[in-house]
Every structure is written in C-alpha cells, then in structure tokens.
Amino acid sequence: MARRIHVFDPPQRFVAGTVGSPGARVFYLQARTDARLVTVAVEKTQVALLAEQLTELLDELGRRGVAIGSADPAAAPDTSPLEQPIEAEFRVATIALGWDPRGSRVVVEAQAAGGDESVPGFSDDPDGPDALRVLLQAGPARAFARRAGLLVAAGRPACPLCGLPLDDGHVCPRQNGHRH
Numbered sequence: 001m002a003r004r005i006h007v008f009d010p011p012q013r014f015v016a017g018t019v020g021s022p023g024a025r026v027f028y029l030q031a032r033t034d035a036r037l038v039t040v041a042v043e044k045t046q047v048a049l050l051a052e053q054l055t056e057l058l059d060e061l062g063r064r065g066v067a068i069g070s071a072d073p074a075a076a077p078d079t080s081p082l083e084q085p086i087e088a089e090f091r092v093a094t095i096a097l098g099w100d101p102r103g104s105r106v107v108v109e110a111q112a113a114g115g116d117e118s119v120p121g122f123s124d125d126p127d128g129p130d131a132l133r134v135l136l137q138a139g140p141a142r143a144f145a146r147r148a149g150l151l152v153a154a155g156r157p158a159c160p161l162c163g164l165p166l167d168d169g170h171v172c173p174r175q176n177g178h179r180h
Helices: 044-063 138-153
Strands: 005-008 013-019 026-033 036-042 088-100 105-112 131-136
Touching (some): 026 044, 044 088, 131 138
Parallel strands (some): 005 131
Antiparallel strands (some): 026 036
C-alpha cells in the first residue's frame, strides 16, 4: 500500500484527547481542517513527552531571540472533547519535532510503525511509514502543550507513599504488600 502523509498546514484544530476512564484511557492526537479529520492513536508517555518537548523547543527559541510570536493570553483554551468519529488511522510509533524557520512554525510529525525504518522524520520518501504532519505557529503549539500536559495529569491519583497510580487493586510496596 502506498504511504499516506496527512498534512495540516495549519490545522484549524490540533489536540490530544482520550477515550475511557482513568486507568483505562486510550490516547489520541487529532487534527482537523474544515471537513477533514485525522485521528491517530498514541501512548500516554508520547503525549507527555510531546508536550514537554514542545514547551522546551519554544522556550529555547525565545531565549535565542528567534521571533516566534506569542500565544494570545485572551484566547480561551480548547477544552472540547475529541471530535467524532474517533477512528485511528494508525498507531504512532515515533514522533519527530522540528522548527521551520521560513514559516516560523513548529513541525510535529507522528509516524506509524513499519515502512523503511531508515527513513527519518519529515521525509516524503514513498517507502516511509504513514504519517500525520502538523505545522503550528507558536501560540497554537503552546496551547496544544498546555492541554496535553493537563490531559496527562488528569489520570489516576498517585499513591502518597510510593507514587504508583492508585486504583482498586493498588498494593503499595511501601506497605509491605498491604492494600492502601
């Protein structure tokens, strides 16, 4: 099958979201422009790292004096759920993050597993894996990172003794195997 690269330059909406209850959530990235909607499945750790790395990239560019624009502080955060239907195009194996200095925007590329593993991110090589490529100005990138960070933090609360997630079957190692 031919490689598919879903490009959103720029998207009207790019968000991370979940389906399910804490402890059993499935994470997704979703991009939309007009009637075109693409959803890909990701791991919670991928969402957390993407949010962290986006923030670090934008902060570092600012420290270097790169004109990146700024987020509109008056803009309301996107708290809406994922759009329906939620049908993942693929499961993300790797995420590449970069900066396009010509357009002063962040490039996020989420790639599926498979294809030629030697093909790097941001390549249009026809032998590469399917990909979702999103180009964002600094403001929407920061908004994505804030929402993603909150999404990750909204999971199960941590045990105050061991830091592991609390759930109905939590056996705390610091309590010598007793339930907490």
